[in-house]
Amino acid sequence: MSSYERLFDIPIGPQHPALKEPVLLNLKVDGEHVVDVGVDISYNHRGMEKAAEYRTYVQNLYLIERVCGICNIAHTLSFGTAIEGLHGKPAPERAKVLRVLAEELERIQSHLLWLGIAAHEIGFDTLFMYVWLDREISLDIMEAFAGNRITSSYISIGGVKRDMTPEIAGKMLKGMDKLEGRMAYYRKAISEERTVLKRTQGVGLLGAADVASLSAVGPFARASGVAVDVRADDPYAAHELVPIKVVTGDGCDVFTRIMVRIDEVVESINAIRFCLGHLPSGPILQRLPRRVPAGDFLSRVEAPRGELTHFVRSDGSDKPYRYKIKTPTFSNIPSLAKMLKSTGRYVVNIADVPVILASIDPCFSCTARFERIG
């Protein structure tokens, strides 16, 4: 070996245009090829779990909602389910269906947001702008339905805060028809555009065996043919009533992940239509005591990014004794580290790194809990 070093480091992050949140991917590159990668996700530790111990359960509702802005419904749903589970009093039937409705609406806007970002990462800004314009349809419906575009505080302990009205239901159905048309258009446009195919097919390969052994979750795992979906595996809220098809693909690459997410949006549209047609009558909220019985509860929810786990331990007071959150991004990081390493015939270019990173739909601000992998 001469003094001339062939490999050198390219740090992607903690601040980088490809990243929306701080993370460090320390790439070791040989020319354009990534040889090795180190992932450091501990740049945004926000101390939320500790903060939850100092707040009452009602106050925590608003804290937990802010763990992640994009999947706030999933977080509050998980929190609400856990507290109701400790009380042993599940939410009223109508509230359960409304929760599914809100959750699926959130999935639509989150997947559309992701689709735009994926397009941006491969330099296709026109698609990015188109998708985000259509995302506004779902956000407008969310605002009319839940009261706000993103952090809506829609789900409460013991039910939901707002009831569904016929006007909103009509608006929602109209919006769903429009979105369904747009999704068919994107499906066709993306699978026919040559440059998109060139940048996504065969990129970020991770087989089903690896996905299962690295315990990946969400649309990312489903795109490798592993049918993990909490909605089907362990139904919560009204999911045992709402028929849901678990969308899987077997391409194991970024392109399949795009397609799986587009199909999931269509599935969510169908679920929303079903919920609107099968909305039971009755109360939407039941009052629960401020003090929560002592005990442990673990609740699982299928957030847009994958399985979201909340654990709460109560000591019988009005504050949780311990609160623990495991976000889907955290489960997918070992897979990310594996995907970013070139091995044998599988070559990762620097140009592929942003879109491979985006393909797990990362949300690092929700994840940071002092861990280092790679």
Place this chain on the structure above:
Amino acid sequence: MDWALGLVSLLVFPGFALMIALSFLYEWYDRKLYAGIQMRRGPLYTGPMGILQPFADFIKLMSKEDLTPRHADRRVFNSVPVIMVALMLTALTMIPVTGASGLLSFSGDIVFAIVAMTFFCVLVFLAGFSSMSRYSIIGAERAVLQLLGFEIPLMLSMVGACIFSGSVTISGIVAQQSGLWNLIGPPLLGFAIFLIAAQAELERVPFDMPEAEQEIVAGWLTEYSGRKLALIRLARNLELIFIAGLAAALYLGGPLGPSTDALAPVLFPLYFIAKTLFVILLLAFMKSIFARVRIDQMVSFAWRYLIPLSLVQIMITLIWRAL
């Protein structure tokens, strides 16, 4: 008085001042088009319809702090922006604006145009390499790799136009098109190849790998800031005019068009502007309907399709001429 007139035409019209003014106008036009295709509004507030936005950006950058990295090769790093602007202003004197010939016209000036474009890429490489930043070095490497891909088809498409017109001067090619534009027959293929290669020369999507924002921050531009960045942006806008003007001269009949002797000094520059805006319209469409390809994909695309196609184009042109 002759030298005074020459000085005015060099410095004001149709020389440097016009070109710099047009460079801001064309950037605005490009941005507006790109925004329109994406269903956005684009620049809106500075001047009517945001037309002064590129100029405001330039002034703002000029007043910003100008940093030079400690480990950079200072002399190269600092001189590249100035050389870029000077090179492009020099090359622009060859572009015909007011008549069949530009300010400067000599036998083989088309060769100079090719050299100017290649030299611009060499400057990009120097800029990236002298920055001594990881991102800049990767960007510079990509710029050179890209040069291998697009330079040959760019040259061959221009050679095709030369053969078709039977001249190696830009003014000769323009004068030959006073009747019929070079779009009829084999040069149409050359025009398409020229536009694709120009997209790479101008580093625009789908060939903007040397400065791919999502991958390597700003590529070879990463360490530039303030005045130097303002000058580089100016040089690249001038390059856009240069390429659009060259395309207009080689394939669209340059500034020539229906006119009388008295109206020619007014109409010809207007024709020039209209034709270059049309070329930029095509370039903006190409920019907005593709995703960015990878550098290896770009080079293999160029060698598999673009270069054989441009050779075929030359062959057809020769046969066409022989008939």
